[in-house]
Amino acid sequence: MFDNIDKLSQRARELRAPTKQPIKVMVSMGTCGIAAGATPVLAALQKEIAERNLESSVKLVETGCMGLCYCEPSIEIENTQTGKSIIYGNVKPGDAPVIVKNLDGAAVGVDTVNRTWYYPELEEPGEQQLQARIVLRNSGRVNPERLDDYVANNGYQALGKVLTEMSARAVIDEILASGLRGRGGGGFPTGKKWEFAANQESDVKYLICNADEGDPGAFMDRAVLEGDPHSVLEAMAIAGYAIGAHEGYIYIRAEYPLAIKRLRIAIEQAENAGLLGKNILGSDFDFHIELKYGAGAFVCGEETALIHSIEGKRGEPTFKPPYPAISGLWGKPTIVNNVETFANITAIIRLGAAWFRRIGTEKSPGTKVFALAGKIKRVGLIEVPMGTALRDIIFNLGGGIYNDKEFKAVQTGGPSGGALPASQLDTPIDYDSLKALGSMMGSGGMIVMDEDDCMVNIAKFFLEFTLDESCGKCTPCRIGNTRLFEMLEQICEGNGTEETLTKLKTLALTIKDTALCGLGQTSPNPVLSTLSNFADEYQSHVKDKRCLAGVCTKLISYVINDQCVGCTLCARNCPVQCIAGERKEQHVIDQDKCIKCGVCYNTCKFHAIDRI
Amino acid sequence: MSCHCDEQKPQELNLIEEFPDKRKKLEEYIQSLDIGNNREKNRGLLIQSLHKAQDIFGYLPLCVQLFVADKLKLHLSEVYGVISFYSYFTDKPVGKYKIHVCTGTACFVKGAGAVLDEFKRYLNLEVGETSADRKFSLNSLRCVGACSLAPVVMVNDKVYGKVTAKMVPDIINECA
Known part of the structure; x- marks a missing residue:
């Protein structure tokens, strides 16, 4: 019981005093860590520490999330005397012996992860440390269940x-x-x-x-x-x-x-x-x-x-x-x-x-946490000073695009935000710059899309979400968004015209001006931002009836060309068995049965399937 | 207030009467709350009571709604209004295996649509439906926060990551 501040400070001093357990082994036990298998890793580490009689010098701590979702389970080992620390990712229970054996150095055969963040409260940033952690200062560092x-x-x-x-x-x-x-x-x-x-x-x-x-x-x-x-x-x-x-x-x-x-x-x-x-x-x-x-x-x-x-x-x-x-x-x-x-x-x-104002920009001081997801190599949580460029976030911290494909867009602000194209990657992000680009900060979701994503379809996806979640109280949101969604459906099915695009824009702007709450007022943002940043994609859907990304199934078909060697791989993988052909002979896709899932296209090793 | 479940849907069991132990559990929970005569304040306890009721009974048929309304001194219309508004609550029975396909943005861009379509085709169910034998119900949900494993499918509490349409039969067979 702390009945005055001095008792609390006294307790903090006691807890901070040098302990007999200078080495801290911290295991990330957030939802994603546990889903990826952190529990058996924790047990294996515990067993290994006990077997080597290291309990007196090593403290095992169950922590929250470090933000390294892409390589969970992750652990950090810190020597509180020397201040040195090392982070491992993709840890398996079988790695416990080599990790515990090498508590002061890098364990061979286990993935190490660079610490890309610094703690503004305690230290100055290093060269590679684009992240500044204020909000996440304790996440992954303390046991959240211990006061x-x-x-x-x-x-x-x-x-x-x-x-x-x-x-x-x-x-x-x-x-x-x-x-x-x-x-x-x-x-x-x-x-x-x-x-x-x-x-x-x-x-x-x-x-x-x-x-x-x-x-x-x-x-x-x-x-x-x-x-x-x-x-x-x-x-x-x-x-x-x-x-x-x-x-x-x-x-x-x-x-x-x-x-x-x-x-x-x-x-x-x-x-x-x-x-x-x-x-x-x-x-x-x-x-x-x-x-x-x-x-x-x-x-x-x-x-x-x-x-x-x-x-x-x-x-x-x-x-x-x-x-x-x-x-x-x-x-x-x-x-x-x-x-x-x-x-x-x-x-x-x-x-x-x-102190707080030293970090971030003048109008948006401090940091922002973003959840990086989608077609990006390092999915996870990052906390960066306001004003960091999108490019640094996606290509440096995020490691670039998954499978080294071409970057197409990044959606900030979720269903209320907008999709920003490659030409806007150098924008330093804060509340005002994102708003100026027709997007918004939102709560901090950042979804990366690549060349295989159709932006019309993405706009449709977000609108479907809004439709689902609209409470139905005001007409612009309830009916306006339904109409917007129907128009996008028409476009994706090849039934859109130039006039559809004009109507789409007019209605979107009307909803923005007239809806009752924040949800309705921002719901047309994905449509408006893709209309202005990816106009060519809308045009090709409307004029040429083509979906260049190959997503809108009504606008594409798969055919097998003469590169086919008859390996049967596609036929065996087709979920609806619509590919026929003899072994070592060119196969044929039954267009009536084809559900255009693209499995054949992705499995073929001979470039023998065309998407047209 | 008496329960009119039988009048409305003759085939449906009156869960409140059929399962006295469950009824008792719910009653005890509601009584542990701070219920007074201030209707507005009592209403503030409604959503947590419905969470508890759905935990206990699996879903919220009319008889359960009436029971909760009665205990909190609220109108049935207020209770039903809340149940129909929030997607977490359901007044339809659900399957033994609740299949949830995440259709959050990260899963969507990584192909959750194809996975959902395959579940629909394979089980011959639409989203929100339960199979006739009450074994499977199919639903979509928005983001479980396991975006690194996208696309994600949850069957009851088990999470399947990086799911493809091809894995659907295996996931269903694992439920048997």
Whole structure:
């Protein structure tokens, strides 16, 4: 029980004192790590350490995600005396002996991974270190289920500082000065939001953490909650102090069971230690946090819809103003901040706004976490200073395009964002530059597409998502997007005309101007951005009735040419058995039966199949 | 309030009456919540109660909806409105093997569409349907966050990564 800040600091000093276990072996145990087989790796390492009687000098730590999804299971070994560390990827249980035998050097035969990030709090960047980790500072470094691990890394020091040295106004001023903007996508200044709510006279105010990460292909909030849950709890208490709220809710997707479990553990630990609940750290400030679960509705990421969902209603948005900061949950002033926004707060309070502003750009200070996925070699989570060029992210950190194909586009902002072409790769990314290009920051999903992707089809995909997730309340979104989708279908099936394209654009712009909430207003972005950046693809669908990427099945067919040697490989792999022919003779595809899956095209070793 | 399941769908079991132990479990959960006379506050407990009810019964037929409405002192229309809005809740029975094909963006660009089509063809089911023998139900879902394994298929809690159309029969056979 920490009933004052000195006890907390004392405990942190004890925990940081040199231990008899100078070597830390950290195993990434996030959802993706576990899915890739981290559990048997952990067991094998444990067994090996025990067999070699190294338990007294080696500490095995189960951590959250390091962000190296492409080479899970991943582990990091750190010598806390020398400060040296090494990261291994694609670790198998059988690698445990050689790893434990070579704790101070590189184990031969195991993949090593370069650390492409630095910790701005502790060190200066090296040459190859394009990443700066503030939000992910503890992910993959601490055991998220142990409060001591968090305390040892300056945990709850910011809350202590706020409660003992700062007025509520001073906290808001610090956040305002830092220039922190909402990381959920909109980019509204966080300090401003807090200020609005703080200025409201009300007996009750609420604070909500938006952990309804619905953007398909974005999983940074999950990584923070699974890897460093206390940092979010601490920041929520600070925000509560600043605006005068005593009750906080975390609205989290039901699809994230591990994050829910770790949050529950963390809340209980913090309450038992006097870091949440009544009289936090012996002060007269009370703050309680409760979990609320989503139930599979993307629109609930929109703050008014989210508030209705917590109230137990259908998650439909309402018109703003009034903004939630004035009238939100149960009609009371309410702040809704995203997980990643909260994860920045404690560092800003401890190290100051000036320190924070040293990273990133003038209008978008700090870092942003991106989830890199799609046709890219190194799928995973990265955290870069705002202003980093897309090219650095995709070709340096991401390792370039999968199978060395040609880059075509990168979608930022998920279904609300836009697809940026190769000519825009040198854009330094921040909120304003992405908006200027017709895309948006969004929550930080970044999906890379290559020459095999049809951009018309991609626009159709995102629209189908929006259709599915539209709550149906306002007409532009409900009916307008349905019409947009139908037009895109026409185009993909070869029934589109020049006129379809004109109508498509007019309607898209109308929806953008007239829809009720953020979901509807941004839903035409994928259409508008592909229309302007990939106009030639639309033209070839409409004029030549051709899909150059070979995706729109109505516009392509597969035929076997005279290069065929009759190896039968295609016939054996065809899922609908529509390829006939004798061994060593040219085969034929039955066009009526062909489902145009392209398996034959991809399996043929003799370039004997043409896609026309 | 009494349950009218029998009147509406004669073939459907009244789960609340058929399974007293499950009913008890749900009742105990709802009673553990802080239910007062403030309707608005009670409503805030609805979604978590429905999560629990679906955990226990597998789905949320009318009799379960009525039971929850009764316990939380809410109208059935409010309960049904929530169930029909959120995709996580279902009022239809689901199969023993719940097949979910991820159609998030990362899986989509890596070919989830072809995988889903093959499941539809192989099982002769549309998305959202359950086979007549209640063995399989087929659904799509948006992003499980395992984007490095794309395309991903989940069967109950088991994750299959880098799935191709060709692997579909094997995945189904593994369920037997």
